[in-house]
Amino acid sequence: MKISELSRTTGVPVASIKYFRRQGLLPAGKATAATLAEYGQEHVQRLRLIKALTTLGGLSIAAAREVLTAVDQAHSTESALGAVSYALPVPVAESPVGDADREAETGSAAEAEVEALIAAMDWQMPGTSPHVQGLTAALRELKRLDADYRPGELVAYAELARSAARLDLDRAATFDDDPVSLAEQAVIVFALSAPVLELLRRLAQEDQVRRRIAGGKPEPDTE
Amino acid sequence: MKISELSRTTGVPVASIKYFRRQGLLPAGKATAATLAEYGQEHVQRLRLIKALTTLGGLSIAAAREVLTAVDQAHSTESALGAVSYALPVPVAESPVGDADREAETGSAAEAEVEALIAAMDWQMPGTSPHVQGLTAALRELKRLDADYRPGELVAYAELARSAARLDLDRAATFDDDPVSLAEQAVIVFALSAPVLELLRRLAQEDQVRRRIAGGKPEPDTE
DNA sequence: AGCTACTGGATACCTTCAGTATCCAGTTAC
DNA sequence: GTAACTGGATACTGAAGGTATCCAGTAGCT
Numbered sequence: 154m155k156i157s158e159l160s161r162t163t164g165v166p167v168a169s170i171k172y173f174r175r176q177g178l179l180p181a182g183k184a185t186a187a188t189l190a191e192y193g194q195e196h197v198q199r200l201r202l203i204k205a206l207t208t209l210g211g212l213s214i215a216a217a218r219e220v221l222t223a224v225d226q227a228h229s230t231e232s233a234l235g236a237v238s239y240a241l242p243v244p245v246a247e248s249p250v251g252d253a254d255r256e257a258e259t260g261s262a263a264e265a266e267v268e269a270l271i272a273a274m275d276w277q278m279p280g281t282s283p284h285v286q287g288l289t290a291a292l293r294e295l296k297r298l299d300a301d302y303r304p305g306e307l308v309a310y311a312e313l314a315r316s317a318a319r320l321d322l323d324r325a326a327t328f329d330d331d332p333v334s335l336a337e338q339a340v341i342v343f344a345l346s347a348p349v350l351e352l353l354r355r356l357a358q359e360d361q362v363r364r365r366i367a368g369g370k371p372e373p374d375t376e
Numbered sequence: 377m378k379i380s381e382l383s384r385t386t387g388v389p390v391a392s393i394k395y396f397r398r399q400g401l402l403p404a405g406k407a408t409a410a411t412l413a414e415y416g417q418e419h420v421q422r423l424r425l426i427k428a429l430t431t432l433g434g435l436s437i438a439a440a441r442e443v444l445t446a447v448d449q450a451h452s453t454e455s456a457l458g459a460v461s462y463a464l465p466v467p468v469a470e471s472p473v474g475d476a477d478r479e480a481e482t483g484s485a486a487e488a489e490v491e492a493l494i495a496a497m498d499w500q501m502p503g504t505s506p507h508v509q510g511l512t513a514a515l516r517e518l519k520r521l522d523a524d525y526r527p528g529e530l531v532a533y534a535e536l537a538r539s540a541a542r543l544d545l546d547r548a549a550t551f552d553d554d555p556v557s558l559a560e561q562a563v564i565v566f567a568l569s570a571p572v573l574e575l576l577r578r579l580a581q582e583d584q585v586r587r588r589i590a591g592g593k594p595e596p597d598t599e
Numbered sequence: 600a601g602c603t604a605c606t607g608g609a610t611a612c613c614t615t616c617a618g619t620a621t622c623c624a625g626t627t628a629c
Numbered sequence: 630g631t632a633a634c635t636g637g638a639t640a641c642t643g644a645a646g647g648t649a650t651c652c653a654g655t656a657g658c659t
Contacts, residue, residue: 157634168619171636176617181636188626188635201521207617209517214617231589238582243575276583284582288575294432295572298424300564303550309543310569311576313536318580320532322588327526341523343581346533347574349518352466352511353534354573357541358566359461359507360499365545366454380605391648394607399646404607411606411654430646437646 156182159192163200170200177218178203202337210344216242220344224336230325233336237343243287263292266307274311321346379405382415386423393423400441401426425560433567439465443567447559453548456559460566466510486515489530497534544569 159182160167173179179199182190199221206217219240227233267289271278278285295301302310325342382405383390396402402422405413422444429440442463450456490512494501501508518524525533548565 155634156636166619169617172618175637184636186626186635188624188637190636205517205521209514231585234581234585238578238585241578243578271579274580274583276579277586278579278582282579282582284575284578288572288579291432291568291572291575294428295564295568298428298564298568300561300568302547306543306547310540310573311580313540313543314573314576314580315583317533317536317577318584320529320536321577321581322584324525324529338523341518341521345514345518345521345523347577349511349514350533350537350577351570351574352507352514353537354540354544354570355461355464355466355507356494356499356501356505356511357497357534357537358457358544359501359505360497360538361541361545362454362457362461363500366458378605379607389648392646395647398608407607409606409655411608412656413606 154192156190156192159196159200163197165200165204173200173203176214178214178221198337202340205341206344209348211348212242212344216240220340224340227336227339230335230339233339234322234325234343237340239283241344243283263289263296266292266302270307270311273308274315317350377415379413379415382419382423386420388423388427396423396426399437401437401444421560425563428564429567432571434571435465435567439463443563447563450559450562453558453562456562457545457548457566460563462506464567466506486512486519489515489525493530493534496531497538540569540573 154162156167156170159165160170163170165173170179174181179196182192182196184190202221203217206212206220207214210217212220220237223236223240224233227236267285271285292301321342324346325339377385379390379393382388383393386393388396393402397404402419405415405419407413425444426440429435429443430437433440435443443460446459446463447456450459490508494508515524544565547569548562
């Protein structure tokens, strides 16, 4: 199909398609002539994936490109998952300011905590993993706000995270029947589960708050 | 302290402090004269919170304002949590395009799924909750990518979410000794746990991937 | 009283991001 | 032959998140 048709079927403006192509998110169509290219079903799929990654996953164009590149170079589900995991943006920025003394002491404390956690969970981590870095930074930030986790709390959360990860991986394993878009599915599981999980947590929080407000009093009937 | 001192202690440029004040994130200092205001420790704290919310929590200025407004108007931990929960941005945007037929069928399917999930979890939800809307939209999007959850999977995730929410609420309850910044702590728990949890999940995923590549045995040992 | 440093407030400006729109010259299907 | 369409380049837009500048009014020191 021509680019205009691709635009029509996906609902993405032609200009945007060109933009994504320019940004390396979307492969160019098969050129049938100097000024004409043929697009296929894979482009439709890719466009959908891009849309999902950016809107649902909240990825920037640059992050999406990295993820998609990882997808294209992956030769197995695992390698795709690994690459994607590293390509996904970590939601923590280092805060370069603040008093240096406090920084130093809380900084090393956060590091030690993360190290202890990884040991407690029996995780084998390179230490250079961006996730380790990110977690350390996040804990540092929380410490600075005097809202850090008490000993054990973090482990409890980590146990939940482990369960979630098992579900994720199991889920990824069920996609084995379609090897073509296998890596894509892996991406989806990794990148797009996060918002779903977060939403679920919010829902659960909302329910918990409601219940605890009600307190010992009898359950308020639904209207 | 004067605004310049506030700037020095927090590391936030004066212009930015003014900006936050203008945006309603930071209360004005107590005016000691027409062109002079006194800032206190609460401003330092607030500035830290703003920074954490925007960098760690990834909130926009507008979202942060909403959250902070909720904090200021809260009279109990629960009301703060409730307000904050709704003020936090939901990471899903409706995709208004696509073929209408498929849209209709998957759309209602997603709705039914969410409804069933809420029933299965015994959650009492208004249905108008933005989280319900968001989850529905997210599932719709995943369906469109042919990566939707199989029956039961979602429930498993929801159970994890429930556990996490319990931990969250328990955590929030331990802050009762400092009623001044109580609402702030609640915000932190709700808004800033998300990145930590997500990071933990990534860590766990990374570990899982490593184990499954190495062992070929998808069954990790229990400790 | 005079001088300088600092202030709140208003406004203008800058950079990045994610698209959109325009222009162009080369096909191509009719 | 011509109207429709193309890839490619470039320009533009609008929002977001700050920064920087300008201003006249003090405060505090001398």
